[in-house]
Amino acid sequence: MRVYYGYVGFLAEFLASRNIKPGEPVAVILKDNTTLRGILMPRPGIFSTQQILVIKLENGYNIGIKVDKILDIQPLEYRTTRKLAVTARRSTRKEETLPHVTLISTGGTIASKVDYETGAVTPALTAEEITEWIPELGEIAVVSAKELMNIFSEDMEPRYWELIAESVYREMSSGVSGVVVAHGTDTMTYTASALAFAILEKPVPVVLVGSQRSSDRPSTDAVFNLLSAFLVAAKAPFAESVITMHATTSDPLVLVLRGVKARKMHTSRRDAFQPINDKPIACVDPIKREIKITGRIIEHRDSSKIPVLKNKFDNKVVLLKTYPGLQEEIVDFLVDRGFHGIVI
Known part of the structure; x- marks a missing residue:
């Protein structure tokens, strides 16, 4: 069966025959004579049993349309004005005037799209797609993007921390001004803590960033968070492992939280992350490109330091949660199974 940008079967053959690709404007004519205009989106669920066409409407919302309701799909004039403008703006900037920041993508909602047949969120965006999707990042830093893995954060394991730490260490050793790690939010605090201990004498910050809403949703917080994370990585005066996420449910500011002093407190709110027994290190306004220090700095940025x-x-x-009546047999079981440590 042919697969065309995630589409299969009839839709794959039809789109390919007309050379219509994701990112291009189309007019979808329905059998009830309704015409929908928007941008063709790729399908993340490539083995879907139902034929669903996904387009982004002019109002920013994505919809899935069953193929049995479609009469025709027509390509519209492809406008490249924005792309050319972005290219021209970048070409006028000399790379040596901007700090160099590396984006390491590990997956999570910030690198995901919604499957509009099932409603599920699946990893889909590469690191390069993230940077192309937000051209404003090029105004903050010279961006290098790398995809280390593409998993949901609930699948994160200590062995993956080792890979992430090594990758961050290599970037720091190469002389970059900062490292941004795109990560799922459910276990982000664990990874942030792991990186705090895995890399000593950090010369520059490592900034973990995620989103509560997938990147293709109009209500996504990914753009705001990513812009803030790059500002912190490029310009912040500290060199710690930090988390950069929304300060409130709206878009005024982003908080910078110390990785070992943060916790996710809500499943869907934009301001899900809160400091624990600490104050935020800084507040970020990505629109004004401002970083305001609000807490104490433990590790200062210093390019002369050599990371370890x-x-x-x-x-x-x-990790064992204690409760009244905790049975000693539970501890005995863990010892017998060869565990090296128990945190109660």
């Missing part, structure tokens, strides 16, 4: 990698993690350690 300590990225070995023991996965035979368990």
Whole structure:
């Protein structure tokens, strides 16, 4: 079966025959004589059993249309004005005048799209697509994008922390001004803490960033968070492992939280991350390109420091919640199974 940008079967053959590609404007004529105009989107669910066409409407919302309701799909004039304008703006800037920041993508909602047949969110965006999707990043730094892995954060494991730490360490050693790690939010605090201990003598910050809404939704917080994360990586005076996420449910500011002093407190709110027994290190206004220090700085930015990698993690350690009547047999079981440590 042919697969064409995630589409299969009839839709794949039809779109390919007319050379219509994702990102191009189309007019979808329905059998009830309704015409919908928008941008063709790729399908993340490439093995879908139903034929669903996904387009982004002019109001910013994405919709899925069943093929049995479609009479025709017509390509519209492809406008490249924005792309050319972005290219021209970048070409006028000398790279040596901007800091160099590396984006390492590990997956999560910030690198995902919605499957409009199932409603599920699936990893789909590469690191390069993220940077192309937000051309304003090029006004903040010279961006280098790398895709280390593409997983949901609930699948994160200590062995992956080792890979992330090594990748961040290599970028720091190469002389970049900062590193941004795109990460799922559910276990982001664990990874931020792991990186805080895995890389000593950090010369520049490592900034973990995610989003509560997938990148193709009009209500996404990904753009605001990413712009803020790049500002922190490029210009912040500290060199710590931090988390950069929304300060409130709207879009005024972003908080910079110390990785070892943060926790996700809500499943869907934009301001889900809060400091624990600490104050935010800084507040960021990505529109004004401002960083305001609000807390204490423990590790200062210093390009003369040489980072030290300590990225070995023991996965035979368990976190045990204590409660009245906790039975000693539980601890005995863990010891007998060869666990090296128990955190109660």
